[in-house]
Amino acid sequence: MTxxxxxxxxxxxxxxxxxxxKFGFTEAEAEIITDVLLLSDLYGIESHxxxxxxxxxxxxxKGLIKVEAKPETVFETPVSAVIEGNDGMGxxxxxxxxxxxxxxxxxSGMAVVTVRNSNHFGIAGYYAKMACDAGLLGxxxxxxxxxxxxxxxxxxxxxxxxxxxxxxxxxxxFFFDAxxxxxxxxxxxxxxxxxxxxxxxxxxxxxxxxxxxxxDVLANIVAKNGGGIMPLGGETEQTxxxxxxxxxxxxxxxxSIISMGLTSNHTHTNGKGGTCHGFVAIDPNVFGDAEAIxxxxxxxxxxxxxxxxxxxxxxxxxxxxxxMFAVKDRMENGIDVNINTVxxxxxxxxxxxxxxxxxxxxxxxxxxxxTSSYK
Amino acid sequence: MTxxxxxxxxxxxxxxxxxxxKFGFTEAEAEIITDVLLLSDLYGIESHxxxxxxxxxxxxxKGLIKVEAKPETVFETPVSAVIEGNDGMGxxxxxxxxxxxxxxxxxSGMAVVTVRNSNHFGIAGYYAKMACDAGLLGxxxxxxxxxxxxxxxxxxxxxxxxxxxxxxxxxxxFFFDAxxxxxxxxxxxxxxxxxxxxxxxxxxxxxxxxxxxxxDVLANIVAKNGGGIMPLGGETEQTxxxxxxxxxxxxxxxxSIISMGLTSNHTHTNGKGGTCHGFVAIDPNVFGDAEAIxxxxxxxxxxxxxxxxxxxxxxxxxxxxxxMFAVKDRMENGIDVNINTVxxxxxxxxxxxxxxxxxxxxxxxxxxxxTSSYK
Numbered sequence: 001m002t003x004x005x006x007x008x009x010x011x012x013x014x015x016x017x018x019x020x021x022k023f024g025f026t027e028a029e030a031e032i033i034t035d036v037l038l039l040s041d042l043y044g045i046e047s048h049x050x051x052x053x054x055x056x057x058x059x060x061x062k063g064l065i066k067v068e069a070k071p072e073t074v075f076e077t078p079v080s081a082v083i084e085g086n087d088g089m090g091x092x093x094x095x096x097x098x099x100x101x102x103x104x105x106x107x108s109g110m111a112v113v114t115v116r117n118s119n120h121f122g123i124a125g126y127y128a129k130m131a132c133d134a135g136l137l138g139x140x141x142x143x144x145x146x147x148x149x150x151x152x153x154x155x156x157x158x159x160x161x162x163x164x165x166x167x168x169x170x171x172x173x174f175f176f177d178a179x180x181x182x183x184x185x186x187x188x189x190x191x192x193x194x195x196x197x198x199x200x201x202x203x204x205x206x207x208x209x210x211x212x213x214x215x216d217v218l219a220n221i222v223a224k225n226g227g228g229i230m231p232l233g234g235e236t237e238q239t240x241x242x243x244x245x246x247x248x249x250x251x252x253x254x255x256s257i258i259s260m261g262l263t264s265n266h267t268h269t270n271g272k273g274g275t276c277h278g279f280v281a282i283d284p285n286v287f288g289d290a291e292a293i294x295x296x297x298x299x300x301x302x303x304x305x306x307x308x309x310x311x312x313x314x315x316x317x318x319x320x321x322x323x324m325f326a327v328k329d330r331m332e333n334g335i336d337v338n339i340n341t342v343x344x345x346x347x348x349x350x351x352x353x354x355x356x357x358x359x360x361x362x363x364x365x366x367x368x369x370x371t372s373s374y375k
Numbered sequence: 376m377t378x379x380x381x382x383x384x385x386x387x388x389x390x391x392x393x394x395x396x397k398f399g400f401t402e403a404e405a406e407i408i409t410d411v412l413l414l415s416d417l418y419g420i421e422s423h424x425x426x427x428x429x430x431x432x433x434x435x436x437k438g439l440i441k442v443e444a445k446p447e448t449v450f451e452t453p454v455s456a457v458i459e460g461n462d463g464m465g466x467x468x469x470x471x472x473x474x475x476x477x478x479x480x481x482x483s484g485m486a487v488v489t490v491r492n493s494n495h496f497g498i499a500g501y502y503a504k505m506a507c508d509a510g511l512l513g514x515x516x517x518x519x520x521x522x523x524x525x526x527x528x529x530x531x532x533x534x535x536x537x538x539x540x541x542x543x544x545x546x547x548x549f550f551f552d553a554x555x556x557x558x559x560x561x562x563x564x565x566x567x568x569x570x571x572x573x574x575x576x577x578x579x580x581x582x583x584x585x586x587x588x589x590x591d592v593l594a595n596i597v598a599k600n601g602g603g604i605m606p607l608g609g610e611t612e613q614t615x616x617x618x619x620x621x622x623x624x625x626x627x628x629x630x631s632i633i634s635m636g637l638t639s640n641h642t643h644t645n646g647k648g649g650t651c652h653g654f655v656a657i658d659p660n661v662f663g664d665a666e667a668i669x670x671x672x673x674x675x676x677x678x679x680x681x682x683x684x685x686x687x688x689x690x691x692x693x694x695x696x697x698x699m700f701a702v703k704d705r706m707e708n709g710i711d712v713n714i715n716t717v718x719x720x721x722x723x724x725x726x727x728x729x730x731x732x733x734x735x736x737x738x739x740x741x742x743x744x745x746t747s748s749y750k
Contacts (some may be wrong), residue, residue: 075662077484079483082662109453114660163622178615181616208686232618233608239574239576242692245694249540249693250551261664286631287634292635293632293633303638308583309531310524316526316703317526
């Protein structure tokens with residue numbers, strides 16, 4: 001059984017910003033980092049919000065994430081830029097990279113910006129949304145520590161390699177953000193914490209065979225013993241494994257290949273992060289009337305939502321709809337944070353010299369501390 | 376049991392070019408159409424080569440495909456073009472569109488060309504390969520008659536919506552071409568012809584529930600009774616259905632949305648085809664040294680192929696490798712054409728006034744004619 005504590009958005013925002021300032025980030029930087037992390041919690045993507053704080057904390061502590069590092073544009077044209085991240089905070093590098101991408105797209109019609117030597121950047125969708133909020137078609141990609149096992153392999157060689165796409169529409173923007181693996185590592189961690197067997201078709205053991213043992217799979221991933229998560233499409237070509245693997249490669253191309261950065265199989269080795277990202281922005285005006293295109297997309301999305309439902313289902317979602325409702329709910333009613341995550345947030349406060357009770361209230365961790373994954 | 380007749384590449388090329396010339400296409404046009412169709416057979420993608428001839432024949436006969444139609448650029452910028460296909464032959468419109476895209480990318484660094492009111496264009500990969508052969512990163516998308524049922528739906532609303540990506544590498548280019556459905560309709564047709572039940576996780580019946588009855592599913596698709604093929608990722612969110620549906624949407628955006636053309640749910644209605652395509656070309660030089668990027672990709676592809684294999688598997692493929700071997704084999708040893716397809720090719724010869732025996736030899740169809748799907 002997992003317990004949650006409910007916080008308001010402003011509470012978590014204040015906590016998060018103050019912590020990152022204590023780590024040495026400027027106020028403006030702390031705001032950006034917080035905005036990325038909390039959008040994830042608002043969207044209901046628990047794995048990439050407060051739950052990731054411990055990872056950033058550890059990254060900074062170990063020197064993987066360099067607080068003072070500034071990203072540099074090392075190559076550019078009117079439609080492109082290559083950014084050297086200098087091992088800085090992923091959110092800051094990526095926020096800057098997407099802003100450059102948007103600016104270029106507004107001038108030139110479209111742009112691709114690629115980033116090397118960065119760190120975990122939060123949810124890919126945040127950056128696609130930045131372009132969308134500017135009226136553009138936005139895409140974002142990132143590689144990561146290897147977790148996806150290629151079809152017929154037994155060693156993880158690609159990251160979860162998400163592809164995010166966002167485009168203006170009414171009444172909800174199109175917003176798609178998904179890993180090219182069947183699921184992400186976060187899902188495996190949840191099953192592990194609950195002690196539940198994994199569904200078939202998600203993970204592979206050290207021999208490259210289907211496994212439902214979350215604990216074993218996670219341990220093998222950490223020890224690089226083999227195994228990992230299947231590409232979208234599962235284990236065999238019959239269910240389209242090679243397709244998910246192909247989308248993972250598309251992601252890798254926009255991140256590590258064109259930036260000349262580390263491919264997923266080489267990131268997070270030898271005391272280095274080395275994560276790579278890719279950003280795309282396209283101005284719909286280069287195809288005619290952006291407003292008409294927006295209406296056209298809105299019509300198709302409405303037709304999808306209104307199309308006949310499968311027996312037993314009462315609604316068809318279009319991408320971004322669930323997130324819209326989640327934001328509304330969480331802004332009104334608050335954000336539930338897993339008690340283990342709250343414990344990590346307490347530890348982080350203590351580490352940076354803040355009093356956690358001022359931010360997070362008085363919490364009884366007698367039972368919880370024992371199961372906290374925070375070291 | 377299915378029988379095949381083996382033909383050489385030059386034999387099929389001559390047959391195909393002469394047929395299309397008889398339909399009224401110029402010699403140059405017939406060559407392009409033939410080149411697209413035969414690359415599919417050379418790649419071992421039987422469904423999109425000679426097997427599709429009957430569909431083109433019927434399309435021309437019914438007036439869906441207009442032989443005399445010329446594509447027109449109706450909007451353009453240095454990085455983009457919108458092409459009105461005027462219901463012409465998909466291969467000709469798309470060949471022109473990708474050439475425009477390549478030319479713009481060579482000048483501006485990257486380009487997107489979108490097409491409306493076209494027809495079936497063969498394999499998406501052909502056009503991605505065109506860009507790749509010009510030293511660029513190429514992508515191609517097409518929508519089609521609706522066949523993909525969105526997650527929780529029971530009516531097909533998106534096409535098979537393939538995404539193709541190609542990029543220069545050694546010793547084989549990266550070449551990925553896959554529908555965003557689990558499988559394409561062609562696979563269902565093969566199971567139907569063989570009278571075999573479909574694997575679980577491919578298709579949905581008229582109520583939107585999983586079905587293994589190929590005949591029933593295909594009949595429902597034709598009658599638009601509901602049902603169709605699942606998105607990559609299957610039927611439920613647990614296996615990632617919403618992700619395949621999302622990639623299908625990405626495809627739709629580059630085809631029908633930005634071109635202001637017909638979305639898949641509206642194509643092939645009211646006596647109109649209305650297929651839309653999208654093409655992307657990006658010059659790797661806008662990220663620095665194209666040769667270094669090519670080497671970097673080649674290294675990663677090699678590392679993937681050389682990575683440890685799953686128990687019982689002796690090789691990991693990178694995308695494009697199987698196609699390379701297939702071309703080599705078929706150019707040396709010939710191309711096997713399904714006897715039913717050969718029957719259709721005979722009918723086509725007769726329709727356009729050519730003697731099939733001159734092109735395809737003397738074939739005994741006593742038994743075969745009964746099962747030919749050609750009307």
